[in-house]
Amino acid sequence: MELDDAYANAAYIPDAAEFPPKWEALADAFRKRLSVTGKARLGVMYGHGTRQALDLFLPEGVPKGLCVFVHGGYWLKFDRSLWSHLAEGAVEHGWAVALPSYDLCPRVRIADITRQVAQAIAVVAHEIPGPIRMTGHSAGGHLAARMAEPGVLPDDVRARLAHVMPISPVADLRPMMRTSMNADLRIDEDEAQAESPALHPAPEVPVTVWVGADERPAFLEQAEALAKAWGCGHVVEPGKHHFDVIEALADPGSDMVARLLG
Structure with missing residues (x-):
């Protein structure tokens, strides 16, 4: 369809097929290392479906708070198991890190996924006290942004969002409606409006939008649109x-981790 190429990432990344393995x-390797020390709680259920589960990685000592990473995959693929290592940066700084999976389209709609991620955060937030820092990549970036908006998270949990x-x-x-993916995403005008953070008022939560300079123009435009709409860091x-x-999330010394936790 019209915008298939605009949102085709792998076709424009050298050796793209090597990344998932x-x-x-x-x-x-990260899960095994933390499991040996008793710092990994794997498969914590937050809902009733088999994909409604999260992995929680714990630091040494009492956590400073909770960090959440939401994976991407255009709401159509992947689960938490590919991204465990991205918790390392925050864990090394003393934060507990949760990575939820969620049901995928077309079994559910994007609005359902938003509700599932909010439920996952609410469940783990009641176990880990302190401030909450949210991040997510691609479709997970959409879901992370939605968590900042009023009425998505429970009020007591949203009040703890620090970044x-x-x-x-x-x-x-809206551009997703002009891709072949929409046969499974099933986004219509109402859902596009309701689920697009860039079309909503800025939340009263500190936000930083992060994007790679060598990404497809569509993603640079998406990031800029959100940063402008919300008047936030970019x-x-x-x-x-x-x-x-996203690789910098695994590096405790990276600028990305410093910005997320700072």
């Missing part, structure tokens, strides 16, 4: 594309 291996960092977010869902990281822009 690399993510899987790094994530598996939200959507990474390469799809912040305006980082365009040189030399990063859609697949490697």
Whole structure:
């Protein structure tokens, strides 16, 4: 369809096929390492479906608070198991990190996924006290941004949000209606309006939008649209594309981790 190429990331990333196996291996190694020390709680159920579960990684000592990472995949693929290693940066700084899975389209609608992620955060937030810092990538960036908006999270949980960092977010869902993916996403005008953070007023929560400078123009435009709509921080990281822009979350010394937790 008209915008298929605009949102085709892998076709424009060298050796794109090598990334998922690399993510899987790094994530598996991280889970095993933290499981040995009793710092990994895997498969914590937050709902009734088999995908409504999260993994929680704990630091040494009492957590400073809770950090949440929401994975991407155009609401159509992947789960939490590929991204465990991205918790390392925050865990090393003393934060508990939760990574939820969620049901995928076309089994559910995007609005249902938003509700599931909110439920996951509410459940784990009642176990981990303190401030909450949210991040997510691509479709997960959309979901992270939605958590900042009034009425999505329970009021007591949203009051604890200290920072939200959507990474390469799809912040305006209207272009998705002009891709072949919409056969499964089933976005209509009403859902596009309701689920597009860039079309909504700025929340009263600190937000930083992060995107790689070498991403597809559509993602640079999406990030800019959200940053302008919300009047928030906007980082365009040189030399990063859609697949490697998130790698810095695994590095405790990275600028991304410092910004997320600072």
